[in-house]
Amino acid sequence: MYSSKSIAVFFALLFLITNSFSQSADLGKISITGAFARETVAGQNVGSGFLKIKNAGAADKFISATTSAGTEVQLHTMSMEGNVMKMSQIPFIEIPANGSAELTPGGMHLMVMGLKSPLKVGDSLKIKLKFSNSGEVEVNFPVQAISPHAGHMKM
Numbered sequence: 001m002y003s004s005k006s007i008a009v010f011f012a013l014l015f016l017i018t019n020s021f022s023q024s025a026d027l028g029k030i031s032i033t034g035a036f037a038r039e040t041v042a043g044q045n046v047g048s049g050f051l052k053i054k055n056a057g058a059a060d061k062f063i064s065a066t067t068s069a070g071t072e073v074q075l076h077t078m079s080m081e082g083n084v085m086k087m088s089q090i091p092f093i094e095i096p097a098n099g100s101a102e103l104t105p106g107g108m109h110l111m112v113m114g115l116k117s118p119l120k121v122g123d124s125l126k127i128k129l130k131f132s133n134s135g136e137v138e139v140n141f142p143v144q145a146i147s148p149h150a151g152h153m154k155m
């Protein structure tokens with residue numbers, strides 16, 4: 001028989017485990033919410049991830065990210081060139097003191113290079129995010145369907 005004490009410990013551990021891979025996460029004064037990734041189409045070996053970062057403390061920088069699902073994670077921004085969206089790599093994303101930064105489709109995003117397998121709706125991607133002051137946190141990015149208004153992009 002399990003004692004009620006060991007059951008309580010089990011649920012506490014379960015909470016810790018689930019919490020550390022959640023699509024939202026807290027890291028000191030930094031809180032992450034609404035993380036998601038986009039599904040990929042056949043032949044596409046790059047994926048994109050989005051999230052919102054809130055900062056309740058001093059200014060920080062989101063400097064890098066890693067995942068075992070791909071060879072590299074880059075920080076990207078998007079800009080219009082004529083009527084074509086163009087993305088380019090940026091070295092970091094500033095998180096202002098008591099401010100926030102949002103990575104959204106059509107704006108800044110995470111670009112997962114060299115995906116080992118396609119991203120399908122229902123899957124999720126674990127990405128470790130690194131901040132210059134606050135350190136590292138692993139966040140779960142559930143895969144969502146591609147919006148029909150995604151538009152045209154070139155690398």
Ligand SMILES: [Cu+2]
Binds near residue numbers: 077087111
């Ligand atoms: Cu990109």
